[in-house]
Amino acid sequence: MIKKIILSGFGNVGKEFVKLLNEKKSYIKEKYDLTLVLCGILEKDGCIYEDRGLDMSYLYDCPLGSRGILKYSDFNREAFYNYPVLEGDILVECTPSNIETGGPSLNYIINSINRGMDIVMLSKGALVTNFNQLIELANKKDVKIKYSGATAAALPTLDLGTYSLAASQIKNITGILNGTTNYILNRMFEDDISFEEALQEAVEKGIAERENSMDIDGIDSASKLLILSNSLMDTTYSLEDVSITGIRDIKKQHILQAKEENKVIKLLCKAYAKDGKWMLEVTPEKIDTNSLLGNIKGSNKGILFNTDTMGEIYLIGGASNPRGAAAAALKDIINIYI
Template sequence: MGESYTKRKIMITGYGTVAKEFVKMINEQKERYRESYGFYAEIVGIIGSKGMIYEEDGIDLVTLLSFGKGSQALGQYAQQKQIYIQAPELKGDVLIECSPTNLETGEPALSYMKAAITKNMDIISVSKGALVQALPELKKLADTNGCRIKYSGATAAALPTLDIGEYSLAGSRITEIEGILNGTSNFILTSMSEDSLSFENALKLAQERGIAEANPALDVQGYDSACKILLLANGLFHKTWTLNDISIEGIEKVSKADMQFAKINGNDIKLVASARSIDGTITLQVKPEIITADNPLMNVKGTNKGILFHTEEMGTICCIGGASHPRGAAAAAIKDMLNLYRG
């Protein structure tokens, strides 16, 4: 690709596990991205809960990565480099939004994203809260200011759900989307199915393995899946639905007996998030469903995820897999960035 490449200054909001993985990948592979994609990323600022580190000529990623994560790591970096922790201010070309997901208000991500748009920055969002609260509003603002918003990392991390719908199925009419979009609940149901565990014991196993959070409510009650199908449906059907438009039922009531009954007929139970056309109206729902042996989603095991697109012109398309860990989510943000700016 020679010497011709695009260079962009990047700011990150939030410095948790996913943001740190993003920084690691930039540090390890920025030269490969330049050579293969004609794009060079320079991280100039990171905003945490206690302020911002900012260096016009680029943050020293090797030094930053020698510390932990969160505001503590940013403070240690500032001390080492003898720079100040500054009041948050967005400047640069691209915002990578990795703040903790807040489904109640979308903050602080929502304010960061609006501020970025006023500065004509493109946005790549990994956190879901602001998108769930205000995606149509944010898209409208971005269009007015000539910015772009990418968020494939928020719709199932490494599994390329949005990309398939937007690019691979461009021009086709999508009639229905069915997805297993939450790795934690899928691990629990797989453990119940394959190891004959109760819901309680399967959840405990997931927590022991670090797959489920100490408070697993968002995952097991279906809200994480609901957020993802909402973002997919709004993005692909060009709608302005909210979480209130989704019928949501989690997996807490799935019993050992339910699972055994499904398995008698060679079926299984999965937590399915769907956007289905019923009598000409698209209905959004998340609920445990009996999956028959001929459904490709039957093969989605453990922490894996999967999605089915039903289309009029291209038939049914299925994608299964995708890492559920933070590096997978960070890689999705990298992918969005490269697809925005590749040479």
């Protein structure tokens, strides 16, 4: 079976997806009898498309973003288009998340669904702003839509809740869904450094972006929690329904006080029922140092599902980097077609 892929977004994650697809293509063909061909890449300043597949080895040497698309067009001018070419079987969406409007990804996704293409999403913007619209449209057009990478990159939170907990009622969810904030809080706890010092270190190590307000202010965590809630608990919430507090105001004295109580501060995402309604919260909270979530170190993430029939299910780890996110997209593609 041959499936043609269109990729939107050639940033760090998009380029890593190209590399991973090329690295794994023989294994995927052998194990799943699935041939994946990358035919097009969309960027804000244009698109490259070749029906027989782009030259993956040349893409390796192209810079990120539109500059990479333009460089590839120097290599093959006939491959360049000044409009999106959506001629494929599946759209892999990994443009930067725009949680206010959905950004260009929203139009890419809607147009692709209307053309009968399946969708794999890594960016969160369109899901945060138009979740119900996209799911309803996908159902109407009978196309598959997957987005496990949008809920914690490589950590399979959505897969666990959807498949492994089928027929179980989820009573509540508690998780650490952002690796950047966990790294910062962990560094403050372990080496008694300030928030500013920990953040700068995270930026220098590539764990945090230079523009990191979505992470620091809890928006990224809230977006992931929102998507999980709308997917697993059948809510129809928007980001305004999530109570959000980030870690920007966490000081050394807060960390010290937690240590004295044998506790650690974590940025927790919580979904729980109250008075017949699901409540969604993101907030820094002191928890026991030796608890399951309290033991999560570095940029790792974790989630705890409390269920009516399977008890507590705990999941930890998952690479918090572009390769981990790209791997989640590749997994979703395979699961659509096998």
